[in-house]
Amino acid sequence: MSEQNARLRADVCVIGGGPGGLMLGLQLARRGHRVVVVEQSARYKRHFRGESVSPDSVRLLHRLGLMDTIAARGDFARTTRFEISDGGAPALRVDFRDISPDGSLPTEIPQQVLLEVLAEEAARHPGFTLLRRSSVIDLLSSADGRITGARCTGADGPLDIHADLTVGADGRFSSVLELSGLPFSKRPLGRDVLWFKVPLPDAWDDDTVRVRIDRDRHALMLPTHPRSLRVGLNIPKGGLKQVRAQGLAALHGQITAFAPELGPAVRTHLTRWSDLSLLDIFTTSVPRWSRPGLVLIGDAAHTLSPILGQGVNHALMDALALAPLVSRALAAPDRHRQLTAAVTRFQKLREPAVERTRRTQSAQERAFGLASAPAVRVRQQAYRLVDSQPWLKHWLWRRIYYPLRLA
Numbered sequence: 001m002s003e004q005n006a007r008l009r010a011d012v013c014v015i016g017g018g019p020g021g022l023m024l025g026l027q028l029a030r031r032g033h034r035v036v037v038v039e040q041s042a043r044y045k046r047h048f049r050g051e052s053v054s055p056d057s058v059r060l061l062h063r064l065g066l067m068d069t070i071a072a073r074g075d076f077a078r079t080t081r082f083e084i085s086d087g088g089a090p091a092l093r094v095d096f097r098d099i100s101p102d103g104s105l106p107t108e109i110p111q112q113v114l115l116e117v118l119a120e121e122a123a124r125h126p127g128f129t130l131l132r133r134s135s136v137i138d139l140l141s142s143a144d145g146r147i148t149g150a151r152c153t154g155a156d157g158p159l160d161i162h163a164d165l166t167v168g169a170d171g172r173f174s175s176v177l178e179l180s181g182l183p184f185s186k187r188p189l190g191r192d193v194l195w196f197k198v199p200l201p202d203a204w205d206d207d208t209v210r211v212r213i214d215r216d217r218h219a220l221m222l223p224t225h226p227r228s229l230r231v232g233l234n235i236p237k238g239g240l241k242q243v244r245a246q247g248l249a250a251l252h253g254q255i256t257a258f259a260p261e262l263g264p265a266v267r268t269h270l271t272r273w274s275d276l277s278l279l280d281i282f283t284t285s286v287p288r289w290s291r292p293g294l295v296l297i298g299d300a301a302h303t304l305s306p307i308l309g310q311g312v313n314h315a316l317m318d319a320l321a322l323a324p325l326v327s328r329a330l331a332a333p334d335r336h337r338q339l340t341a342a343v344t345r346f347q348k349l350r351e352p353a354v355e356r357t358r359r360t361q362s363a364q365e366r367a368f369g370l371a372s373a374p375a376v377r378v379r380q381q382a383y384r385l386v387d388s389q390p391w392l393k394h395w396l397w398r399r400i401y402y403p404l405r406l407a
């Protein structure tokens with residue numbers, strides 16, 4: 001069958017045109033390499049996907065000149081403050097302007113905009129090809145077990161892409177991870193999240209992220225562009241069926257218990273179940289991100305919890321760390337051996353930062369899950385203690401949002 005398939009040759013074949021895959025494609029094409037990015041969807045339009053971009057990534061997007069393009073389109077919203085209320089009372093407030101080393105702030109960039117800008121920029125380089133409406137169905141390998149490319153189905157039928165390096169950037173349900181034979185484990189977390197968007201209430205400013213906690217339930221409220229609010233309501237794991245059985249009016253009641261200001265907006269704009277998206281929360285651990293000829297990046301290598309909005313950040317950081325290593329290896333006479341060394345080095349470079357995020361998220365997940373009255377009191381006291389010590393608060397927040405040291 002493969003003899004009949006169309007064939008394409010590239011230095012690098014990237015599966016998945018999300019933030020990680022497109023940034024990697026752009027960085028490699030900029031360096032003069034031939035890259036094919038295979039993306040299953042026909043359009044960039046995505047609802048409820050990584051809109052909060054962490055300030056370190058915003059700083060890098062600035063350096064690459066991409067933030068200017070995004071800003072020129074006007075499609076973004078900056079966050080200056082983060083507020084946690086617990087049990088109806090303010091518990092912790094952070095102003096990012098007090099901790100940012102260079103004025104950069106967390107920024108809400110609709111993912112469609114980010115992906116369009118990355119793809120348009122990449123398309124300026126002759127070595128870059130984006131194949132849309134194409135899905136990977138298998139990996140190609142040589143007799144010695146090295147991955148040599150990917151078999152895809154696409155608009156024009158089956159296609160075999162032969163490449164020195166194949167990159168799995170296909171997200172939290174990665175087929176490449178499944179096909180690679182690399183061991184991995186998935187850990188479901190104790191809750192799911194329902195996401196929806198409503199207009200921002202008039203009384204609310206458009207640059208404060210609000211987290212409201214009530215015992216073991218919480219809601220995240222993130223102002224985004226254009227003047228709207230992205231809301232994530234936590235529900236018990238697998239609890240959507242029960243939420244639906246109770247009806248939309250009951251859901252409106254749950255939301256307004258956290259934020260009475262949202263009452264009119266949810267009654268007007270949350271009128272069908274299709275207005276909601278379910279995020280099934282799990283994390284994935286992949287002990288080895290690579291094997292000869294193949295490497296995983298972004299969610300495919302390390303699906304994280306949505307807490308603190310770090311998924312896009314790590315996908316972009318992965319791409320930016322991997323590109324120069326791969327570029328140098330491709331220029332070497334023994335490129336396959338050098339590529340194997342490069343992808344091993346890539347994991348060594350990136351894994352500590354990913355693990356730091358995972359630990360912080362786990363601690364926060366545990367705190368969110370506390371239900372008994374004494375445990376909730378301890379959590380509230382802990383938030384207030386941190387809030388009362390600016391040096392501690394700033395140190396903790398810098399570790400999460402500004403770990404990158406830029407020259």
Ligand SMILES: Cc1cc2nc3c(=O)[nH]c(=O)nc-3n(C[C@H](O)[C@H](O)[C@H](O)COP(=O)(O)OP(=O)(O)OC[C@H]3O[C@@H](n4cnc5c(N)ncnc54)[C@H](O)[C@@H]3O)c2cc1C
Binds near residue numbers: 039048172173312
């Ligand atoms: C509801 C929700 C809200 C989120 N909010 C935030 C947030 O505010 N901030 C944040 O930082 N992160 C957020 N995340 C996480 C964030 O979206 C991801 O961490 C980030 O997009 C990972 O980037 P990626 O490039 O690794 O993968 P993805 O963005 O998932 O991209 C993978 C791409 O691969 C394509 N693909 C999949 N399978 C195949 C296949 N077989 N063949 C070809 N293509 C394929 C997909 O269509 C997709 O375009 C959110 C996630 C969800 C689900």
